[in-house]
Amino acid sequence: MSDFSDLVAGYHRFRSTGWVQQRERWSELAVGQSPKVMVIACSDSRVDPSQIFDASPGEIFVVRNVANLVPPFEVGGGRHGVSAALEFAVTQLNVSEIVVMGHGQCGGANAALSRRFEHAAPGEGGFIANWIGLLDDARDRVICEHGTGPEAARAMEMETVKVSIENLRTFPCIPIRENAGSLRIHGAYFAIADGLLHLLDEKTGAFKPA
Structure with a gap:
């Protein structure tokens, strides 16, 4: 195509x-529609959640953006597309599970690691830089532990999932439902090279093959 x-x-x-x-x-x-699962995934053309999870129409409510990021809860400034979608899925559709899925060879995670758009103007990479700035603290942790080589790239891709899950829980509607047992959050990572899906164990912070 x-x-x-x-x-x-x-x-x-x-x-x-x-x-x-x-x-x-x-x-x-x-x-x-009455989907039970919300999936937050990357906009990358290689990682279509419906295809990866073999889902039929109406089964998953999907939000896709650069590096599968969820911003923290905030009420000021700008438009809040991800926040609006999250609010709709949780409070209106009453989804019972949210999956944040990162992936291998993620351009957004790579850009965050390399800071290649750091000085770009809006319209020439500046919007990207501002968005992946959500990963600045994660980038520092990854470089401290892994440097900037291949291991760092994969670690950075997985950090996008952890950062998004942490930010999810800053939305008041999330912990209320988690504590009530009506909502569960999952982290996942799809490796494009071998087609394997890995699931996050939040207790250990490790991703293991599904």
Whole structure:
């Protein structure tokens, strides 16, 4: 798939196969959605959560952005796209689980580690720099422990998940539901090179193959 015409051709294939085969399901979804799981993933074209988790339409509520980041709870300044999506999923859809999924070869994590957009102007990398600034403290921890080599790159990718989970819990609606047992949070990491999914053990901080 290389251009918009390929997308349109893909739509026609979907319309004549997948949509027809799940016609009853699509009729149900036309009434409303009730996903039980929210997935926060990277915008990277190689890591589509629906494909990785083999999910059908309506099963997961997905938010994707650079480096699968969740900002901390804050009420001032700017627009809050991730916060709005999180608020909607938790307080309106009442999802019972949230999965934050990082991945291998993440450009956002790499940019945070190298600070390559540090002096870029908005529109030329400055927006990216401001966004991945959420990882500044994690970057310092990673470099202190791993330096800046290949091990650091993978560690930085996994830190994006931990930072996002920590920030998730700054939203008042999250700990209330966690403490009540109505919401669970999971960390995951998908390795593009070998297709393996790793799950975060929050007690040890380690990621282990699913």
